Amino acid sequence: MLFVANTLTLLFFGGGYLTIFDFFKFFFFLNDTHEIINLNFSYLKYSFNIVIIAILFVIIRAAFPRLRYDQLMLFAWQKLLPLTIAFLLFSFSFLWCFNGLPLQASNGFNLINIIY
DSSP states (O other): OHHHHHHHHHHHSOTTSOOHHHHHHHHTTOOSTTOSSOOOOHHHHHHHHHHHHHHHHHHHHHHSOOOOHHHHHHHIIIIIHHHHHHHHHHHHHHHHHTTSOOOBOTTSOBHHHHHO
16 A cells, blocks of 8 residues: 555655645645745655555545445446447547547647647
């Protein structure tokens, strides 16, 4: 569990550079000009992220019951497989109707410039 929390923190949560509080600072456009001394707490932030994710794992595992193997296979075959096939059919029909992805509009507006 700690290995997965460590990997999630390293790959998806910015390692020691970002925390939940940094997301709030970005969202509310707060800056750090009020801080007198800017210390590097990267190891502390990294450990804090790992602990928070590990606690979330424990809460999620405790809150939801475990499914039996036959219930899991029934859910996969009766719910997820038809949903996946329906999504694939929708995607293929969308691409067939528009002759592929519409990357450039008729007015010269290029969608690739927005993506990259």
